[in-house]
Amino acid sequence: MIRGIKGVKDILPDEVGRWQLIEATARRLAEVYGFREIRVPVFEVTDLFARSIGASTDIVEKEMYTFQDRDGTSLTLRPEATAGSVRAYIEHNLSASPTAQKLYYFGPMFRHERPQAGRLRQFHQFGVEAFGCAEPAADVEVISLLWRFFSTLGLPDLTLEINSLGEAGDRPAYKAVLLEFLKTREAQLCQNCRRRMATNPLRVLDCKVPECRAATEGAPKLTDHLSPHARAHFDAVLVGLQTLEIPFLLNPRLVRGLDYYTLTTFEVTCSHLGAQNAVGAGGRYDGLVETLGGSKTPAVGFAVGLERTVLALPGAALPTPSKLIYVASFGPQGAPAGRRMLYELRALGIQADTDHRASTLKAHMKQADRLGASLTVIVGDDEAAKNCVIVRDMTSKEQVELPLSTTAINLQKRLNTA
Numbered sequence: 001m002i003r004g005i006k007g008v009k010d011i012l013p014d015e016v017g018r019w020q021l022i023e024a025t026a027r028r029l030a031e032v033y034g035f036r037e038i039r040v041p042v043f044e045v046t047d048l049f050a051r052s053i054g055a056s057t058d059i060v061e062k063e064m065y066t067f068q069d070r071d072g073t074s075l076t077l078r079p080e081a082t083a084g085s086v087r088a089y090i091e092h093n094l095s096a097s098p099t100a101q102k103l104y105y106f107g108p109m110f111r112h113e114r115p116q117a118g119r120l121r122q123f124h125q126f127g128v129e130a131f132g133c134a135e136p137a138a139d140v141e142v143i144s145l146l147w148r149f150f151s152t153l154g155l156p157d158l159t160l161e162i163n164s165l166g167e168a169g170d171r172p173a174y175k176a177v178l179l180e181f182l183k184t185r186e187a188q189l190c191q192n193c194r195r196r197m198a199t200n201p202l203r204v205l206d207c208k209v210p211e212c213r214a215a216t217e218g219a220p221k222l223t224d225h226l227s228p229h230a231r232a233h234f235d236a237v238l239v240g241l242q243t244l245e246i247p248f249l250l251n252p253r254l255v256r257g258l259d260y261y262t263l264t265t266f267e268v269t270c271s272h273l274g275a276q277n278a279v280g281a282g283g284r285y286d287g288l289v290e291t292l293g294g295s296k297t298p299a300v301g302f303a304v305g306l307e308r309t310v311l312a313l314p315g316a317a318l319p320t321p322s323k324l325i326y327v328a329s330f331g332p333q334g335a336p337a338g339r340r341m342l343y344e345l346r347a348l349g350i351q352a353d354t355d356h357r358a359s360t361l362k363a364h365m366k367q368a369d370r371l372g373a374s375l376t377v378i379v380g381d382d383e384a385a386k387n388c389v390i391v392r393d394m395t396s397k398e399q400v401e402l403p404l405s406t407t408a409i410n411l412q413k414r415l416n417t418a
């Protein structure tokens with residue numbers, strides 16, 4: 001038999017209830033906050049990701065699924081959806097639309113990583129992007145949506161970490177100071193980080209290797225090298241969060257894995273998740289629209305990892321099972337009457353089912369139990385002849401006889417008042 005790919009998971013019917021709850025919560029809250037959905041393609045030209053995420057990031061260096069199209073064009077399965085959203089924003093001139101500045105999306109992302117708990121090669125994100133607003137209030141709005149999303153789902157032990165990467169202009173001076181420091185610790189750093197020192201020293205702060213983290217413990221902080229404007233922006237974001245009583249932790253090492261971030265970056269972690277504990281992250285990316293050929297447009301957004309959200313979701317948050325009505329019909333007259341009943345119930349939007357293989361009451365009742373039906377409608381030849389049905393409450397085992405023609409509407413009322 002052919003198996004699925006390593007790090008690419010099926011989401012089975014028993015798990016899907018958790019996914020649907022999370023997706024419905026995300027969609028509802030995003031709309032409440034004034035975001036509108038965008039659906040961007042799963043693959044794009046490779047250059048889009050290389051230019052936006054940054055050539056010397058882990059994602060672009062070693063995690064992308066890149067392939068040649070038949071005409072030789074290099075294409076890549078999206079490792080994240082910000083680049084595609086920005087491309088669409090520019091391509092469709094969404095900056096001209098007052099209602100298309102705040103976007104949200106769902107969907108699969110692809111990164112060639114080492115598969116482990118909470119780290120997959122195909123994973124799913126919910127994310128938002130808010131364009132056109134440079135004000136710190138926009139950062140606060142996006143963070144507050146992220147925070148509300150996780151709190152609404154009841155995720156336990158959350159921490160919001162926040163940092164400022166300054167503006168592009170603040171980087172060179174800081175990089176020089178950081179590099180001086182890193183040179184004194186070079187011997188303790190991993191191979192990768194020694195290489196990063198030359199290509200992108202900020203990335204060293206993002207390294208997950210414990211030795212590297214220890215060696216860079218006392219590294220100079222970017223937040224000590226912010227321009228007055230970047231400092232004021234950061235302070236305003238922090239005050240904004242305090243006003244909303246959203247707790248946060250300053251983390252001067254939080255540089256994030258994508259080069260396009262400027263000013264605010266943030267990450268939410270859930271301490272129940274072990275090593276892969278970041279459930280969502282984001283930041284401001286004021287230069288990206290311009291980098292990708294649009295006009296200068298400030299923007300801020302986040303992306304949530306849905307697999308990790310599912311892992312952290314408390315059992316109690318699960319939706320209660322729906323009210324299924326089972327139709328048990330048999331016999332030459334009963335069976336067709338039952339099929340009509342099923343059709344009517346479904347037309348009323350009631351979840352109803354049967355087992356087409358069952359030809360006896362006993363077989364039907366067994367299946368009704370297995371499916372967890374709340375009510376069973378029984379129609380045999382006798383009932384069909386009398387134009388009636390028997391309705392059995394599966395919990396109390398009580399049975400009543402009802403006229404065939406009004407049963408569906410009756411049951412709808414009963415479900416609505418239950």
Ligand code: ATP
Nearest residue numbers: 113118119120123257278279280281303304305308
């Ligand atoms: P990490 O530090 O965990 O690698 P990241 O910085 O690469 O995360 P982002 O690119 O910011 O993550 O993506 C946002 C969120 O998407 C993460 O916080 C995480 O929840 C989720 N995520 C990222 N990569 C994966 C993956 N390979 N498998 C599952 N979820 C992921």
Ligand code: MG
Nearest residue numbers: 058059113257
């Ligand atoms: Mg990563």
